[in-house]
Amino acid sequence: MSLQLTILGCHSATPRVNAFPTSQYLEINNQHFLIDCGEGTQRQMRKYKVGFSKIDHIFISHLHGDHFYGLVGLLSTYGILSREKEMHIYGPKGIKNATLQMLKVSESHAKFNMIFHELSSKESELIFEDDKVSVRTIPLNHRVYTNGYLFTEKEKARKLHMDNISNYVEIDRADYLNIKAGKDVILPTGEIVPNSELTISPKKALSYAFCSDTSYKPDIIPIIKNVNLLYHEATFLADREDLAKKTKHSTSKQAAQIAKDAEVGQLVVGHYSGRYKDISLFQKEAKEIFENTELAEPGKVFKV
Amino acid sequence: MSLQLTILGCHSATPRVNAFPTSQYLEINNQHFLIDCGEGTQRQMRKYKVGFSKIDHIFISHLHGDHFYGLVGLLSTYGILSREKEMHIYGPKGIKNATLQMLKVSESHAKFNMIFHELSSKESELIFEDDKVSVRTIPLNHRVYTNGYLFTEKEKARKLHMDNISNYVEIDRADYLNIKAGKDVILPTGEIVPNSELTISPKKALSYAFCSDTSYKPDIIPIIKNVNLLYHEATFLADREDLAKKTKHSTSKQAAQIAKDAEVGQLVVGHYSGRYKDISLFQKEAKEIFENTELAEPGKVFKV
Incomplete structure (x- = not known):
């Protein structure tokens, strides 16, 4: 059993020179998943040596540009790379038409099948399962329909x-x-x-929960209870809880409270607003509630 | 009269760590234009300190991803930045629907008007004119419908x-x-x-021609005759003229021949294929035919 998360991008929407929108690469029990795909993700994948051909499943949390506008370019590149394997894409209803129309207008002639799994349920549901891993949605609360994803290794036989x-x-x-x-x-x-x-006993099955973007939503706690690794967005510090509430984001303190109440192994925070120059403040704030907190940074790897 | 071109990106499609797809920022006679908008352009604009609010006109040559997939993210960012001025976007037929559908699915609520000028003519046409500058299309020959653009300062009164x-x-x-x-x-x-x-006599009116992507197309010469600055794509070196022909791109030698025959002031080549590790070879090859050749590189500025 093994779980390794590589942060490709972890900043919020407005473009900055050294900021990259959300994207993560997860290796879990020899499965390889891409989670969110903001603009420039394919370049970050090259930078951090993610094997393009390993990925057969892409999970998009919501359709805001900073989580999704890199998808069409990545799929187009798979076409250029003569990919033949099918690609599964999970995301909110509407993702299929917008993506296919953009590829069509570019006359991107991919040889591989793109299989879109459009989500619209407000309840947590099982959306992927094989003999290694299962993936469930974690319904979040943002300005648009949003899901986090829970990745869980299958228990091995005794x-x-x-x-x-x-x-x-x-x-x-x-x-x-x-x-x-x-x-x-x-x-x-x-x-x-x-x-x-x-x-x-076989080695314990590992699990990873990805939660972005969302306001403070304690009812996700039963779903993510005891995960080994939790990524939870922290767009603001507690001093701007008002703004977090208004924009349906979380503070670092709130992310830590979720981690504590869900009794997770480790918390990673990210999606920092551009207003904060010193992101170490996010870690400091979270650690007051949940000690084992780390900062997401491009290229950083979390191994369980 | 003044003309200054900033290269934001100048590489061909496949993603690489230090490669950026086509985009240029042109300041001409106090007008500010964005030309092409590959994925990641908005980040390059930040890096090279291009004032977002100065740009009211974006010209897209063709709808291949490496010239166009950064547009929707940029427009979305203008929404986040609370832009109110209208934005004019020039590009091939189809650009409007694909862009608007992508913005709609993201629920990007821009306050500003986006005015799309969809092009379909195979003849050179005047598409923009004010008291400072005029812009004409330069019909090119690529795998999809493509235009270059000719930017010309208006002559001042004596x-x-x-x-x-x-x-x-x-x-x-x-x-x-x-x-x-x-x-x-x-x-x-x-x-x-x-x-x-x-x-x-007033200072001589300056002109800039942008020609990408295209096969060798000598019938553009009358349109771009005597321009001060010509950007012409050079995806391959002459050793792969066969591949240039097949993919409807140009070699550096062909770009130089166009520059020579059009008697331009200076040639800038770019859109290098990833197969070449040493881009100085593009300059060397072109210089044998047209001495005043420079290489496009991200952040490089050409002043006339």
């Missing part, structure tokens, strides 16, 4: 504890499947051997 | 040569308008005083 099993001549190879599935064994004598004696 | 005029007591203030307009003066004696004696 492993046989062969040393212990060999103590029981009565246990046959034919029993192994049941033992792996967690069942106890009843010996011919009627003695019960508990599964915990016969198996080794 | 100035009165007051020292010489004062030699003629017969000339009255009432004659000045005719003299400025270039007319000779007939004295009561019948003597003709030539206008050239009574006026000073």
